[in-house]
Amino acid sequence: MNQSDFVIIGGGPGGISAAIKAAQAGVNVTLLDENERLGGQVFRQLEKGFEVTDPDALGPDFKEGKELLHQFNSMQDKIRYLNNTLVWGIFNDSSLALARYGTSSSLRFKHLLVATGAYDRPVPFPGWTLPGVFTAGGAQKLVKSERVLPGQNILLAGTGPLQLVLADQILKAGGKIEAILEAGNFTKNWLQGLKGIWGNWDFLVEGVRYLRSILKAGVPLLQSHILLEARGDGQVEEAVIAKVDKNWRPRLSSARSVKVDSICLGYGLVSSTELTMLAECEHQYDLRQGGYIPLRKANMETSVPGIFAVGDGAGVAGKKVAIEEGCIAGIAVASALGYISPAKASQQIRSCHKRLSKINRFRKVLDDISLPRPGLCELATDDTVICRCEDVTLKQLKAALADDTIQIKDFKRLTRMGMGPCEGRMCGPSAIEMMRHQLNASAEDVGCLKPRPSIKPVALGVLAANNTMPVVSGRYGGPSTENK
């Protein structure tokens, strides 16, 4: 079986930074990434075929990513980088199951870093399954790296600064935005915000730049507004919007309809924790940071020795935090492997933490505005599909809830929610929140949809095309036995 001292899963800012730090110290690193090209969501590069003629048109993230990738490329002799590689399982003999170009293989690790990022929080409301409704992240990928606009007249709905980033990108690309709905309210909270902003001037400059571009284009930025419904015959044709109170509950008298042909939803992000969960790392629920997230020590190690987690996949906090956390994990692993003295490592880690605490002050301000409020759980009606894969409606979930001893995992058995190919990613996060809200229950009571290998659909032919797969037995498919 293949083996590596340090395996990193995820080629976004966190994974790349960790790889650079560890490689600089002398560690042999293996970096696995699912995409064709490195960068993750935020530093995504364009596919082969496209040629960038004006990097400014692609926004500041694109340029920032280029610098990090350049550093990564300069360390190539110490880093084994495998693209197009899905890690679909993790087994408790410290091995990973990989799928790559139609075949499977195993890879054993001494130290592992999970840097799997996050995705847009799914928020069910009537019409959210209509073609023409996109997540903000999906729309951003289309505009930034495929240079296709999601529509001719676009509505942005959600909360937080990523909406502004997307709006700026759409406008720069020549797109038309009907309005931006911000469920929260930052002008009302600016005084509390001042403390967090103080000293974080680069964030402020970035924010002001986005706001200016939106104002200049004459796009209405409607705070304390929410999207109630998407309507249309087979695709989005109009959206019903309304003002909300501080709990994001709509004032129905203010509801009105706007003609749009596409909608981009950005209600914050959910951490991708499938792999840390499979590894049986301890998790705790923190809605502010993206749902269930792994518990970590100051050196980014999870409760399972040798397994580290950084970036949005370990608590949503953005690219800057991911980079610092990645550096910490890279240093910590290099030290554990004897490449850096413990004293030097802890000194370097301390300086990363100093920068982190400054960034986190600012994050707190944004999170206070964008923390999902109860009104968000009340948008779906009885007929609204909650589980997109299996067509399970809210009505069916409510019927299952009549037995109030149930946990979220029981929805699988009772309704088939979470049994489809997205493996609970699209229904789980909102179902947890709706259950907590409906039953007034804690996250511990509600539980979670436990991921299972394979964490994404893998064709049987891919599993068959291998000679190093573990024999699947026992809980979660582990412990595994080597099968040469």
Next chain:
Amino acid sequence: MSRGESRVYHGVARGRPFEIEVDGEKIVAYEGETIGAALLAAGRRTLRHTNKFEQPRGLYCGIGLCQECRMTINGIPNTQACQTLATPGCRIETQKSFKKRES
């Protein structure tokens, strides 16, 4: 609803154009585009129909997670249009519900 061209030409030069076939209709895609993006640019938003309610679905998450863009691509069903690059002459079919497939 009429749709204009939604490709953006500012900031990048596109790869070479070629034809792909969707449900028998020929549309243009450019090298480097995913099938999902090429279909969107051609004004095709419905990529499949669900099994139970037979509802239309299109690109949603766009990053390979939600599985809403599953199509039959070159004969292989349940292939994610958002994750599959268009290639010259590739053949794509919208996935129907089980019921419609049987009839």
